[in-house]
Amino acid sequence: MFRYVTAGESHGKQLTVIIEGIPAGLKIRTADINKDLFRRQAGYGRGARMKIEKDSVEFTAGVRLGETIGSPVCMVIKNFDWENWQRLMSAEPADIGEEAAHLKPRPGHADLPGAIKFDVHDIRNILERASARETAARVAAGALCKKLVSEFGIEVYSFVREIGGVRSDLSGLTREEIISLSEKSPMRTPDKRAEKRMMEVISGAGDKGDTVGGVFTVVASGVPVGLGSHTQWDEKLDAKVARALMSIQAIKGVEFGLGFGFSGLLGSAVHDEVFYSKKTGFYRKSNNAGGVEGGISNGEEIVVSCAMKPIPSLKKPLASVNVKTKKPESAEAVRSDVCAVPAAAVIGESALSCELAAALKEKFGGDSLAEMKKNFNAYIGHVKGF
Ligand code: EPS
Secondary structure: OOEEEEEOOOOOOEEEEEEEOOOEOOEOOHHHHHHHHHHHHOOOOOOOHHHHOOOOEEEEEOEEOOEEOOOOEEEEEEOHHHHHOOOOOOOOOOOOOHHHOOOOOOOOOOHHHHHHHHOOOOOHHHHHHHOHHHHHHHHHHHHHHHHHHHOOOOEEEEEEEEEOOEEOOOOOOOHHHHHHHHHHOOOOOOOHHHHHHHHHHHHHHHHOOOOOOEEEEEEEEOOOOOOOOOOOHHHOHHHHHHHHHHOOOOEEEEEEOOHHHHOOOOHHHHOOOEEEEOOOEEEEOOOOOOOEEOOEEOOOOEEEEEEEOOOOOOOOOOEEEOOOOOOEEEOOOOOOOOOOHHHHHHHHHHHHHHHHHHHHHHHHOOOEHHHHHHHHHHHHHHHHHO
């Protein structure tokens, strides 16, 4: 059984993540986790909050002498901004004054449906947890899972395909070039010309108090054939990955491989024909399926893209209604990011890594990493002999 949960409010004391099902014997250091936390904080278009936070984890359970011990792994990340919010976020009863209440819901945010559902007028109770700050905890879980899946030859990376309508041109780039160019780019995109235009669009939108969204792609290479199953709807690997990605704040669309592009083309033009050679076994010359057929990984790269909506916290707010007075008012104008698509790409890597770790654990079991690898190697032997 593999699962993870997070806790923590955006301006609360800390974020916490607990991950169950990581086998014993996985070597892990805080630096492995902090590397991805740092990548998540980067990117042109982030707001002032990122200057306050410097995310790093502390392991509080499940790791001893640099190795997992098979018990639940717990990691905490301090919110440095909490210093400024202690009174407003106090766990003990405190008089915070009526004027502190956030009463004007932002269209596109969890504010209004959350307030109605949880029966609160001060929307802070909703926005604190709906905030994308929570994703730092998920990235910590993802970094641990990335380390686990790398033991099985799986590498996960991401890049930004589009921001504010500006598309990157990936033609002619190798996988290695896409990875290294994206890693160096403030937009996490391999196309320098598009990067410049994306930054212009972001600064233009920011100047007008507006926000922009975009599309990122997450890739996992080295995934063996046979993760996930066609036999039941909720065992399909693509369904599980799509759920994990869709749950990232502000994601409104998820597609595998050609995705929506499949709909207008003929079957003969899109399906990845099957070839065989003694050396490589079964293989494909294209990967429109995005590495999953019938809910099962097919041995090709898993390629999944996500559309992120523009962040709903606008400095120049949209029309709304005060939830207390019911009078029309502009939505609350709060500090936020103009664009967080590059950060979302890193979060996407984490979501995919967690699902792949879960799928590996389900298929190969094992309480220790050595046991899991033994089972994995036996299966790979079967695949090679098929
Ligand atoms: C967020 C609003 C901003 C972002 C935050 C998500 O925070 P604040 O309200 O403190 O300015 O910076 O993202 C993070 C803190 C983060 O670590 O990604 C929101 O409302 O969702």
